[in-house]
Amino acid sequence: MIRVSNLRKIYRVPQRAPGLGGAFRSLFSREVREVRAVDGVSFEIAPGERVGFLGPNGAGKTTTLKMLAGLLVPTAGELSVLGHVPARRDVKLLERITLVMGQKQQLLWDLPPRDTFELNRALYQIPDAEFRETVEELTRLLELAPLLGRPTRNLSLGERMKCELAAALLHRPAVLFLDEPTIGLDVVMQLQVRQFIAAWNARFQSTVLLTSHYMDDVQALCPRVIVIARGTLRYDGSLKGLVERHQPLRRVRLRPVSGFSGALPAPFRAPVGAGPGRRGVPGESDEESLEADHVADVPPGDVGALLHAALTLCPGADVRIEEPPLEEVFARLFRAEAGA
Amino acid sequence: MTPPRVLTALPTLFRIGAAEMTAYRAEVLIWILTSTMPLVMLAIWDAVAADGPVGGLSQADLARYFTVTLVVRQLTSCWVVWELNQAIRTGSLSPQLLRPLSPLWFHAVRHWVALPLRIAVLLPVVALLVVWRPEMALPADPLHLAVAALASLLAWLVVFAFQVAFGALAFWSGQSLGLFNLWFGLWTIFGGYLMPLSVMPEAVQAVATYLPFRSMLSVPVEIAAGLLPPAAWPGALALQGAWVLGAGVIARLAWTRGLARYGAFGA
Numbered sequence: 001m002i003r004v005s006n007l008r009k010i011y012r013v014p015q016r017a018p019g020l021g022g023a024f025r026s027l028f029s030r031e032v033r034e035v036r037a038v039d040g041v042s043f044e045i046a047p048g049e050r051v052g053f054l055g056p057n058g059a060g061k062t063t064t065l066k067m068l069a070g071l072l073v074p075t076a077g078e079l080s081v082l083g084h085v086p087a088r089r090d091v092k093l094l095e096r097i098t099l100v101m102g103q104k105q106q107l108l109w110d111l112p113p114r115d116t117f118e119l120n121r122a123l124y125q126i127p128d129a130e131f132r133e134t135v136e137e138l139t140r141l142l143e144l145a146p147l148l149g150r151p152t153r154n155l156s157l158g159e160r161m162k163c164e165l166a167a168a169l170l171h172r173p174a175v176l177f178l179d180e181p182t183i184g185l186d187v188v189m190q191l192q193v194r195q196f197i198a199a200w201n202a203r204f205q206s207t208v209l210l211t212s213h214y215m216d217d218v219q220a221l222c223p224r225v226i227v228i229a230r231g232t233l234r235y236d237g238s239l240k241g242l243v244e245r246h247q248p249l250r251r252v253r254l255r256p257v258s259g260f261s262g263a264l265p266a267p268f269r270a271p272v273g274a275g276p277g278r279r280g281v282p283g284e285s286d287e288e289s290l291e292a293d294h295v296a297d298v299p300p301g302d303v304g305a306l307l308h309a310a311l312t313l314c315p316g317a318d319v320r321i322e323e324p325p326l327e328e329v330f331a332r333l334f335r336a337e338a339g340a
Numbered sequence: 341m342t343p344p345r346v347l348t349a350l351p352t353l354f355r356i357g358a359a360e361m362t363a364y365r366a367e368v369l370i371w372i373l374t375s376t377m378p379l380v381m382l383a384i385w386d387a388v389a390a391d392g393p394v395g396g397l398s399q400a401d402l403a404r405y406f407t408v409t410l411v412v413r414q415l416t417s418c419w420v421v422w423e424l425n426q427a428i429r430t431g432s433l434s435p436q437l438l439r440p441l442s443p444l445w446f447h448a449v450r451h452w453v454a455l456p457l458r459i460a461v462l463l464p465v466v467a468l469l470v471v472w473r474p475e476m477a478l479p480a481d482p483l484h485l486a487v488a489a490l491a492s493l494l495a496w497l498v499v500f501a502f503q504v505a506f507g508a509l510a511f512w513s514g515q516s517l518g519l520f521n522l523w524f525g526l527w528t529i530f531g532g533y534l535m536p537l538s539v540m541p542e543a544v545q546a547v548a549t550y551l552p553f554r555s556m557l558s559v560p561v562e563i564a565a566g567l568l569p570p571a572a573w574p575g576a577l578a579l580q581g582a583w584v585l586g587a588g589v590i591a592r593l594a595w596t597r598g599l600a601r602y603g604a605f606g607a
Contacts, residue, residue, distance in 0.1 A: 066604045071602065071604040108356070
């Protein structure tokens with residue numbers, strides 16, 4: 001389905017010193033710096049899989065997606081999507097894939113989305129009955145009815161993104177490359193787009209490769225994740241496995257009963273808030289209350305012993321054991337990469 | 341670029357192109373009105389020819405020449421070079437490239453759908469010119485008009501292909517429009533836009549005959565204005581045909597090689 005082998009993309013970026021002098025010098029000698037955007041990445045994706053493609057800014061995610069969609073020609077390596085070499089941009093491949101870019105649009109700016117749909121019907125040669133059925137389905141799933149007749153320029157970012165998704169799926173592509181499809185959307189719209197992608201994948205068994213900075217997207221949609229940083233592959237496997245590898249600790253939160261003023265054993269950290277006794281303060285939000293918690297990050301096997309020790313010192317305390325938030329796992333992973 | 345796909349998509353492309361043009365009607369109208377240089381040149385050359393023919397052309401001949409130039413210029417000018425330049429530098433070409441039909445078709449259709457509006461704007465201007473110089477005698481013979489229309493179509497193909505080639509230079513350089521402006525300057529001189537080629541020194545004329553610029557404007561103007569005898573039409577059309585091929589090959593090379601360098605920036 002998708003096969004990527006030792007993929008490389010090296011950009012040659014012209015360098016110019018600032019100011020008039022720099023502009024003048026660049027006329028005679030042009031300095032060029034090589035940027036290794038993707039540097040030897042390999043992976044395979046089976047039909048119908050939903051894969052999260054993750055990494056910090058500048059990791060090479062979008063460059064890889066653009067090579068997979070045939071927009072960029074790789075510097076080296078092999079690429080195959082549905083049996084085609086994407087860079088050749090065969091019509092047979094283009095009519096079976098789509099690339100949705102959260103920051104680039106295909107909708108005609110001054111015309112209603114319905115006109116872009118009509119244009120795509122003609123360009124992808126979609127039979128009339130299939131076109132009508134797909135538009136109806138997309139309109140229902142994404143709640144597009146009130147949007148289709150308004151000029152694109154008059155739609156909000158979220159409304160536009162939903163119409164972008166619909167325009168990109170009219171030809172029922174077998175492979176969806178989604179580059180930050182929920183960027184800039186509010187939480188309600190993010191959830192709607194997320195649910196839609198899951199429903200679409202279930203309905204058409206299409207393969208999804210998705211990049212996103214929103215961990216909720218990844219958690220909801222992608223059983224498998226591929227992580228790249230500085231153009232090289234750092235992890236390819238289940239999301240659960242990634243969490244275990246990079247944040248194997250459990251977070252224990254302990255909120256003492258009112259009046260407790262002692263110290264808890266290491267590795268508990270003292271509360272960041274005003275100290276004990278804040279629990280249940282009227283008008284204080286849950287988040288503020290959390291600041292009154294003593295917190296410890298420990299391996300799963302040590303949780304029992306730590307709790308025993310802590311509850312002996314502080315009987316009757318509220319205790320919560322949490323998996324670490326995914327954002328923290330990635331922040332830790334990417335920080336380690338930056339320092340590597 | 342499979343022909344069947346283009347043919348089945350053409351009606352929709354036309355409809356969408358027309359809808360877009362309606363959305364941008366004010367902009368298109370202003371653009372049309374800026375191409376009035378032939379009227380300025382007519383005023384100048386009319387004054388020069390007041391005392392007698394210039395290069396064998398009387399005031400009536402010059403009025404006919406520049407009236408026809410105004411029309412042919414409107415029929416053959418396009419703006420694909422600016423659109424490609426913008427699309428390549430900003431990365432907005434990316435969504436167009438994902439579709440299974442070359443975006444160049446859409447640019448071509450945009451030109452064709454604007455033709456009725458262009459002609460509608462031109463008609464009253466041409467009528468005024470005819471009232472001003474009734475002796476100019478514009479061509480009316482159907483065969484004559486048909487040959488002039490064919491020459492205009494060939495001229496547009498050369499213009500379009502060169503604009504695609506210059507537009508594609510944006511794959512290599514951010515300054516490609518500067519080169520195009522230089523090219524445009526040469527076209528105004530050697531294409532017969534500022535003056536008929538026949539008023540130029542003979543040595544310059546000999547060179548200008550074989551440059552691409554003549555095929556881009558002057559040939560249809562010379563045919564329509566009656567400056568080229570019918571016996572010379574096949575030769576002139578063949579020359580245009582050769583430039584269509586030449587410019588087409590250059591455009592194709594620039595476009596396909598450029599695509600291989602495309603950076604797809606901006607997203």
